[in-house]
Amino acid sequence: xxxxxxxxxxxxxxxxxxxxxxxxxxxxxxxxxxxxxxxxxxxxxxxxxxxxxxxxxxxxxxxxxxxxxxxxxxxxxxxxxxxxxxxxxxxxxxxxxxxxxxxxxxxxxxxxxxxxxxxxxxxxxxxxxxxxxxxxxxxxxxxxxxxxxxxxxxxxxxxxxxxxxxxxxxxxxxxxxxxxxxxxxxxxxxxxxxxxxxxxxxxxxxxxxxxxxxxxxxxxxxxxxxxxxxxxxxxxxxxxxxxxxxxxxxxxxxxxxxxxxxxxxxxxxxxxxxxxxxxxxxxxxxxxxxxxxxxxxxxxxxxxxxxxxxxxxxxxxxxxxxxxxxxxxxxxxxxxxxxxxxxxxxxxxxxxxxxxxxxxxxxxxxxxxxxxxxxxxxxxxxxxxxxxxxxxxxxxxxxxxxxxxxxxxxxxxxxxxxxxxxxxxxxxxxxxxxxxxxxxxxxxxxxxxxxxxxxxxxxxxxxxxxxxxxxxxxxxxxxxxxxxxxxxxx
Ligand code: GLU
Numbered sequence: 235x236x237x238x239x240x241x242x243x244x245x246x247x248x249x250x251x252x253x254x255x256x257x258x259x260x261x262x263x264x265x266x267x268x269x270x271x272x273x274x275x276x277x278x279x280x281x282x283x284x285x286x287x288x289x290x291x292x293x294x295x296x297x298x299x300x301x302x303x304x305x306x307x308x309x310x311x312x313x314x315x316x317x318x319x320x321x322x323x324x325x326x327x328x329x330x331x332x333x334x335x336x337x338x339x340x341x342x343x344x345x346x347x348x349x350x351x352x353x354x355x356x357x358x359x360x361x362x363x364x365x366x367x368x369x370x371x372x373x374x375x376x377x378x379x380x381x382x383x384x385x386x387x388x389x390x391x392x393x394x395x396x397x398x399x400x401x402x403x404x405x406x407x408x409x410x411x412x413x414x415x416x417x418x419x420x421x422x423x424x425x426x427x428x429x430x431x432x433x434x435x436x437x438x439x440x441x442x443x444x445x446x447x448x449x450x451x452x453x454x455x456x457x458x459x460x461x462x463x464x465x466x467x468x469x470x471x472x473x474x475x476x477x478x479x480x481x482x483x484x485x486x487x488x489x490x491x492x493x494x495x496x497x498x499x500x501x502x503x504x505x506x507x508x509x510x511x512x513x514x515x516x517x518x519x520x521x522x523x524x525x526x527x528x529x530x531x532x533x534x535x536x537x538x539x540x541x542x543x544x545x546x547x548x549x550x551x552x553x554x555x556x557x558x559x560x561x562x563x564x565x566x567x568x569x570x571x572x573x574x575x576x577x578x579x580x581x582x583x584x585x586x587x588x589x590x591x592x593x594x595x596x597x598x599x600x601x602x603x604x605x606x607x608x609x610x611x612x613x614x615x616x617x618x619x620x621x622x623x624x625x626x627x628x629x630x631x632x633x634x635x636x637x638x639x640x641x642x643x644x645x646x647x648x649x650x651x652x653x654x655x656x657x658x659x660x661x662x663x664x665x666x667x668x669x670x671x672x673x674x675x676x677x678x679x680x681x682x683x684x685x686x687x688x689x690x691x692x693x694x695x696x697x698x699x700x701x702x703x704x705x706x707x708x709x710x711x712x713x714x715x716x717x718x719x720x721x722x723x724x
Contacts, residue, residue: 238409250282251455254308254315255445257289258300261506262307264559265460265490265498268524271543272487272552273458274313275525278544285452286318288329289445291438301329307507311517312540317452325452330444337439340447340477341400341432349476350432352398353380354391375428376401400433402442402473410468415456415485415549422468430469442466446473449482458485458549485549488528489556498559514583514614515564519571523564527557537570565613573609581605584618591619593626604709607701621700625709630696630718637692641722645681646689652678653690654719663712665704672703693722 254270256262262270277284286308288301305320317323327333344350353376355363364374381403391398410422432443439447449457464486474481490498504510510520518539525543526536529552538546572580581602585595595601608621624630632638640646656671672690676682687703694706694715707715 238411248453248455250277250280251285251453252277252282252458253285253287253449253452253454254313255287255289255448255459256304257292257295257441258297258304259292259295260297260300261508262304263505264507264510264524265505267307267311267507267520268490268527269458269460269487270308270313271311271521271524272529272547272549274315275544275547276456276458276549277316279547282455283316284313285323285325285454286315286328287448287452288319289441290329290331291441291444293436293438303508307511310511311507311521313521330439330448333444333448334438336451337433337444337447338437341439341443344402344432344476345400347476348403350400350402351381351383351429352388352392353401353429353431354383354396354398355380356397373426375426378429381429397435399431399435401429402432402469402476404429404469404472410471412467412471412481412484414464414467415483416488416552417464417486417554420464420467424472427468427472430473432473442469442473446470446477450474450477450479454482456483456485458487461486461489485552487552488554490527491556491558493558493560495556495558503559503561510564514616515568516571519568520564522571523567527559528552536567569610569613572612572615577602577606580609580615583615584612587616587619588622588626591623591626593619593622600709607705607709611700624695624697625706629721630694632692633696634698636698637696640688640692640698643685643689645679645685647723648679649675649681649686649689650693650719650723653693654716654723657707657712657716657719660712663708665702665708668704668707689722690719693718 252273254266254273256266256270274284276282286305288304290296290301301319305318308315315321317325318328322328341350345352355376360376363377367374380401404427405424408424410424410427412420414420430442431440433439448454467484467486471481492498492502494502496502498505504513507520511517521540522536522538522543525538525547529547531546531551572583575583581598584605585601588601589595604622604625605618608618611621612618632641652675653672656674660667660671672686676686679686688698690703691697691700691706694703694710700706710718
């Protein structure tokens with residue numbers, strides 16, 4: 235009879251406690267942001283705790299400053315954690331390299347109870363095993379030779395100071411069965427589960443041991459993480475069983491994909507949250523966009539604040555299918571959020587980009603009006619530099635053949651002359667009166683539509699597209715309009 239290693243369901247209604255457990259190996263990946271966000275939303279939805287735990291036991295992948303960067307990026311995104319490095323909490327420390335004693339204690343217990351064993355195989359021996367398995371087309375798995383060592387052999391090797399790891403004794407038969415909130419029941423045959431290393435020869439725990447010990451020690455109720463961790467979960471369930479603990483509930487989030495449906499990769503665009511931040515994406519826009527990568531509401535509402543997301547978020551609306559990370563959609567969100575900002579705030583965000591492009595930004599009211607006029611053309615604040623260039627330039631030149639052709643048209647000279655004359659009589663100099671003056675040009679010349687507007691736009695901006703002409707003219711000022719109309723004419 236095969237034995238079933240089942241994870242008991244639910245955590246008996248205990249308080250919701252979730253964690254984001256990044257490894258400090260560099261930057262925060264957008265997939266990591268999605269995991270952090272879903273954990274945060276789940277915690278807030280249930281009035282539970284959101285814990286940040288730094289999983290830094292793989293010393294070969296440790297990157298100096300990565301932890302600080304992670305925390306800074308999470309704060310920027312508005313994902314405040316309730317317990318974690320720097321702020322502490324009842325289950326600290328929250329950095330795994332500061333918890334080594336805890337892991338060792340549990341390993342000792344597993345050894346004493348015959349649930350784990352010392353493995354003296356060297357890296358070379360393991361490599362040979364792997365090669366032989368590959369040649370025989372068998373899956374790579376430790377052949378368990380040290381599991382069979384007699385106690386006196388183990389003692390002798392220990393006495394000789396032989397380097398070793400500690401491995402978990404995976405049951406040789408049976409099945410691991412657990413429930414995933416998103417994926418339903420998962421069954422894995424023990425025959426394909428490796429005798430996982432729990433403690434490395436340098437005395438550091440592996441991810442698997444530290445992760446399980448800490449999720450238990452920190453009273454984590456739900457493990458919400460990326461799908462790439464699903465294959466590890468069978469090992470974790472066995473480890474909980476070996477340690478005599480009930481596992482938390484699991485929810486594995488769908489993969490993030492490139493628009494061509496391959497796994498989201500650096501090669502097809504930015505994947506670091508800090509890159510989006512540096513490019514001027516607004517935190518609420520990025521968070522809103524990321525929230526919808528795998529989760530949705532029953533209607534097609536798309537704009538959500540963090541608070542609304544928290545009130546709506548449930549795991550039963552997280553899908554199984556991979557979610558496409560479409561940068562064009564992120565741009566759309568960012569544009570929406572930029573336009574929703576108070577004009578003065580948007581101007582303050584854009585002004586440094588104008589200044590960097592050499593614009594005179596001393597007239598704050600004018601800068602605000604220019605930014606407001608161009609708001610619908612902005613995806614990122616930095617776009618203002620190009621969009622507004624004609625407002626600050628001494629002269630403008632046609633930027634394309636279309637603009638040149640508009641100025642070379644037979645009727646262009648008449649339009650420009652009449653406009654320059656009409657400018658003198660506009661009083662006050664504001665968009666309504668300017669609009670009336672342009673209508674006057676139309677009446678006087680009989681020229682209308684594109685033939686009227688395009689040469690004017692070309693003369694004033696050097697471009698074929700942009701905000702409404704009267705708005706542009708008002709912001710440029712009377713003198714500049716007259717001068718540009720005359721310049722374009724000659
Ligand atoms: N340290 C793992 C990571 O870097 C955590 C995985 C998990 O949430 O269990 O993603």
